[in-house]
Amino acid sequence: MTEGTSVSVDPTLLDDLQWRGLLAHSTDLDVLREALTSSSVRFYVGFDPTAPSLHLGNLVQILTAKRLQDAGHTPFALVGGATGMIGDPRDSGERTLNDADTVAEWVGRVRAQIEPFLSFEGENAATMVNNLDWTAGLSTIDFLRDIGKHFPVNRMLARDTVKRRLEAGGISYTEFSYVLLQSMDFLALYRQHGVTLQFGGSDQWGNITGGAELIRRAEGGTAHAFATPLITKSDGTKYGKTEGGALWLDPSMMSPYAFFQFWLNVEDASVSEMLRIFTFLSRAEIEEIEATHAEKPFLRAGQKALAEHVTTLVHGAVETARIQAASAALFGGGDMADLAGDTLGAALGEAGAITVSAGEMPSIVDLFVETGLAASKGEARRAVKEGGAYLNNERVRDADFVPGPDDLVGGHWLVLRKGKKSFRGVEVS
RNA sequence: GGCAGGUUGCCCGAGCGGCCAAUGGGAGCGGACUGUAAAUCCGUCGGCUUUGCCUUCGAAGGUUCGAAUCCUUCACCUGCCA
Known part of the structure; x- marks a missing residue:
């Protein structure tokens, strides 16, 4: 293992992640803590290009990756040019396959969305990787012998998503095999770059542990993993839907104004959770906002802080300031005729x-x-x-x-x- | 390969020759109440040149004055038998 740069790591990282509610699942916590406090850990998080833009759910992973990097660890951000060609099985049924050109274009766009959040300089510089690099040249025979042999089908059938899909009408061999590809990614990064930690959304937990298991079986190595929780509303339904559909990070797919408004409208019961997951505000700052919110909920201090901080992270401070001014003008409750023409024009331009x-x-x-x-x-x-x-x-x-x-x-x-x-x-x- | 059942509007799900743009629930949207929150109640929920017209009930044909409803073929799904 070529681990251990001279980067110093923040020993409070894991506690912070826990406090923020970012650890829905994990491999042995004590072992993970030991790893994260002793040296800079090379970790990876993957994004599949299933659309031209990432969305709210992916943002959790991006921000978590940044938290890890800020604490001294070394990110490998994977954009799945290969896995994106296959499709992760989901409950809603078989995916439509996208052609190679489309996937390639989306890979480029998704990479561009991730890059601003990570630092590509310094001792723990981030690296962008694409799993097409180690799958494109792989023969079917090698794949079946070297990878497939480590996956008992009975275990694969027991996975929740697969079980539900079998009950709901079936699953193609293509999607059934997805877990092998993602597991192989972890193994490939472990071999090539000494990556020993993977995290992702909790819906990915099966794929993530599949990789850790493969590393153990194929290399006898130890790998760590954790999963962030699924973001849900207080009634248990999925977050991330508004008028039109998903909450996209791409401003051409969801206007920054609409993005800001989404956060401003978060229900009271979720504000606290959202602040912890989606902002870099410190524990003290968040607790102060929570206190204010509990005392005077009508001030909506939590929603305002959320909207400002998250919109700034995704769309920048300049755009956020514009939107705040626009919102103040439009929602001010005063007579529209009292607003100066240019103020009004700017506000409506945002809306x-x-x-x-x-x-x-x-x-x-x-x-x-x-x-x-x-x-x-x-x-x-x-x-x-x-x-x-x-x-x-x-x-x-x-x-x-x-x-x-x-x-x-x-x-x-x-x-x-x-x-x-x-x-x-x-x-x- | 054989037999049986299924495919309905954003989702789930009734309808089984005219009274069907199609019951009901959910989501969504609007109103009231609020704090650009939640809960609740009410309304609404294919399109249009809107007292009418057009397009929908897996696809294409057919029967009929008239079909989502009957017949034929095709596609896909589910179950049982090979």
Whole structure:
């Protein structure tokens, strides 16, 4: 083993991870602690390119990797060009295979999303790896002899996801074999780079321990592992869904404004957990926020801190400041007409705005559709009928209403709102 | 390969010749109450040029004045038998 650089490690790391609730499962904790306090541990965490962007769940892993690196350990971030071609089995059924070009493109995008969070310099510099590098040239015979031989099918069948899939209608051999690939990754990184720790989401625990087991069987080596918890709401349902779907980190797939709003709307019961998992605020800072929140929940101090810190991590301080200003303007509760034109314009720009010419002003229903506030005219009409459509914070009653010059605020803006918190702007030229 | 059952709207699941754009539940959306929270209650929930029209009930044909509902073929899934 080529372990042990001169990097000094933070002995409180494991306690901090535990306090943050990041250890849902782990291999022997005392052994893990011993490893993490004695020297810089080379660890890996993998991301499969199953979409053009990573999402909220992946962010947990990215931030955890950074916590480990900050504590002196050495990251290997794996983007699965190979595993992404196969697909990790999930309860919702067989995945559709993506072609090689698509996967290759997504690998590039996912790498670019991870890189800003890690440091690629210094003694414990991070390394990006791709499992295509050690699988592309592997022959089927070698794979079956060297890897497959270590996997008893009865054990594979006993895995929860596989069991559920067998009951729910079956699983292809392709997805059934996924665990072999991910396990092989751990072994490959162990052999090539001396990686001895893997972590991932708790839904990956079976794959992770599969790797540790393979290292033991194939090399007689010891590997460590832990899993972060699945993020759920207080009612037990999965987090990470909002209006449209997943919470993407890519600003073109989810606007930073919408991302910020998601955090600002986190339910009280989850704020504490979220602050611990998704921010680098210290224990003292978080406990102070919790105290404030418990005392005066209506101030929403927890949600505000969460939204600010997480949005800053993902989209930067400049963008976050813009969004905060926009939110203050839109949710301020004051008369829209009192806002300065440029303030209003900037706010609506964050929330999402379109431009129309004064001579071709559409009806309120069409404006709702064009701004994306409603998915169809029927939905827009329904919003009006239900009293959920507002122009400049005043309820609109007539679906066919066409805004005129008197409705402009801030010089040349229309402020559309659906329900309590969905705003869009229309710039009239 | 044989036999039986299944494939319904975002999800689950009724319907079994007209009264079906299709019961019910969940999710979503809106309203009320709030703190841009939770819980609760109410409403809504295919599309449109909206008293009507169009497209949906695995796919393609067919029977019928008329089908998600009947028939034929195909695809996929499940179970039983080889």
